[in-house]
Amino acid sequence: MKRFLLILLLLSIILFPNKAWAVSKVEGKWEEVALERNKLLEDSGENIVVNYELAVAYANLGKIEQATEIFKSLDENKGKKVLKETIPKYKMIVEKNSNDIIDSNYLAFAYYIMKDYQDSKELFDRLVKLDSENIWTYNYLAVVEHELKNYNQAEKALKKSLEIEENEYTHFLLGANYYKKGKIFKALYHIGKGGKGVSLFLN
Known part of the structure; x- marks a missing residue:
């Protein structure tokens, strides 16, 4: 059976060489983040930053319902205040390593939640290049473009997402x-x- 599945996989690569696999190039890391953050929440109780980072991991894994539920809970004044205080930490990490996909996502989503759409857009623009097979990155870029009323750019990002999957x-x-x-x-x-x-x- 394993041999048969391997042959099918090889055939699909040969027959459809341009078919993109719609996952983040750091999907394994996002899964680790989700596991670690869930464990921290179970062990230590509610924590806004840990909860936020879990939501970003879910968003990149396509678990949109779970991510949205957490993001909505952060829409309170206290959640935004804590997130605003955390932005400099993410920014410092990204400034040291602009190819850091994980922390670039944390920073991009934080800017979006704080309604700093232009800075969020700049990060998502970079992320679609760094993580080019991740349809969710294109979708979030489109959401930010939509907020900026850049509807043509939003359309372009969403069409690219649909080309992938x-x-x-x-x-x-x-x-x-x-x-x-x-x-x-x-x-x-x-x-x-x-x-x-x-x-x-x-x-």
């Missing part, structure tokens, strides 16, 4: 972006294909 959340975001551009039929088409996105973002 079909995804309901991406379709929903693209539909919402088309709606803002006044392209109603395209908006309805993509929102119609965005089942999970519709149920998550409209609840």
Whole structure:
């Protein structure tokens, strides 16, 4: 059976050489972060920064419901205050190593939550180059572009995401972006294909 699966994998690579695997190049590290942060929360109780870093890990692993739930809980004044105080730490790490995907994500999401969309965009622009097969990075870049009213750039990022992998959340975001551009039929088409996105973002 293992031999058969290996042959299938090799055939898929030969027959579809340009097929991208829609995962983060540091997926294993994100899984480690999720495990470690969950253990810290179990052992020590509630911690805003640990919870935030867990949400960013979930976001990069495509666990959007879990990530969104945590991000919403951070939307309180105390959560934002703590996160604002943590930004300099992430910034210092990223300034020392601009190729650090993990801490660049922490910083990019923190800027987004603090509504510093321009700085968030600059980081996500870099991240789509560093982690080019991760559809979620393109999606988050699109969300930031949307906030900046750069609807054409948001569309470009979402189309790139769909080229890598079909995804309901991406379709929903693209539909919402088309709606803002006044392209109603395209908006309805993509929102119609965005089942999970519709149920998550409209609840």
